[in-house]
Amino acid sequence: MSQPLLKCEHVDFGYENYDVVKDVSLEICQGDYLCIVGENGSGKSTLMKGLLGLLKPTGGSLMVSDDLKRSGIGYLPQQTPAQKDFPATVQEVVISGCLGKRGNRPFYSKKERETAAVNMERLGITDLRKSCYRDLSGGQKQRTLIARALCATDRLLILDEPITGLDPSTTQDFYRVIRHLNREEQVAVLMVSHDIQNIVAQANKILHLKQSVLFYGSVEDYKQTECGREFLGGGK
Numbered sequence: 001m002s003q004p005l006l007k008c009e010h011v012d013f014g015y016e017n018y019d020v021v022k023d024v025s026l027e028i029c030q031g032d033y034l035c036i037v038g039e040n041g042s043g044k045s046t047l048m049k050g051l052l053g054l055l056k057p058t059g060g061s062l063m064v065s066d067d068l069k070r071s072g073i074g075y076l077p078q079q080t081p082a083q084k085d086f087p088a089t090v091q092e093v094v095i096s097g098c099l100g101k102r103g104n105r106p107f108y109s110k111k112e113r114e115t116a117a118v119n120m121e122r123l124g125i126t127d128l129r130k131s132c133y134r135d136l137s138g139g140q141k142q143r144t145l146i147a148r149a150l151c152a153t154d155r156l157l158i159l160d161e162p163i164t165g166l167d168p169s170t171t172q173d174f175y176r177v178i179r180h181l182n183r184e185e186q187v188a189v190l191m192v193s194h195d196i197q198n199i200v201a202q203a204n205k206i207l208h209l210k211q212s213v214l215f216y217g218s219v220e221d222y223k224q225t226e227c228g229r230e231f232l233g234g235g236k
């Protein structure tokens with residue numbers, strides 16, 4: 001079996017002098033689709049910041065594979081109103097995903113421009129490349145941001161509540177794109193979401209968080225647990 005891209009063992013993350021997330025153990029391997037669920041304030045975003053390396057563990061261990069250290073993580077942040085009005089073209093937004101690798105060079109390289117073109121093609125937005133990002137529909141914006149995240153890496157995508165504000169048909173389109181990347185292209189996906197009904201249809205693993213881990217394992221096993229049945233029965 002391949003080495004996990006990311007592995008946490010009994011890890012804690014927090015702010016200043018208190019821990020928000022405690023004793024989390026999980027692993028993400030190539031091809032995994034892991035969803036983190038939990039009520040508001042349960043620590044999902046904090047855990048995600050920890051996995052992205054933005055917070056240092058206050059306890060336990062976080063292992064990042066050499067492969068992932070080299071390739072980096074593609075991150076699709078929660079959209080803020082300011083980001084929605086970003087005055088740049090689709091092409092500029094997508095290629096900005098290469099920024100992490102650009103260092104001090106003032107211009108994008110030919111290879112980076114090619115990477116952006118490949119990812120726009122992958123997401124079916126090549127025709128929109130000259131369009132202004134803020135004039136796009138919600139679904140087109142989301143495709144642009146996925147293409148941007150894929151410019152950073154195609155090993156692991158981390159997505160923070162990605163369907164917020166999307167209508168039902170755009171939401172299904174979004175899940176189709178992610179499922180394709182995951183199943184056909186073996187991109188590992190880690191998603192924070194409240195959309196439990198779709199999650200159980202998409203993911204292979206679930207982590208239910210309430211400061212510490214209430215459940216971590218397969219979707220099938222989750223459906224049999226009390227917390228899983230309660231969360232699923234509660235709808236969205």
Ligand SMILES: Nc1ncnc2c1ncn2[C@@H]1O[C@H](COP(=O)(O)OP(=O)(O)OP(=O)(O)O)[C@@H](O)[C@H]1O
Binds near residue numbers: 040046
């Ligand atoms: N930068 C911060 N400094 C201090 N405390 C924080 C910070 N960010 C979050 N918290 C606290 O950590 C706790 C968990 O917040 P977090 O945003 O991780 O939860 P969440 O599960 O992502 O919530 P939601 O579903 O509402 O997005 C909350 O009590 C919050 O007030």
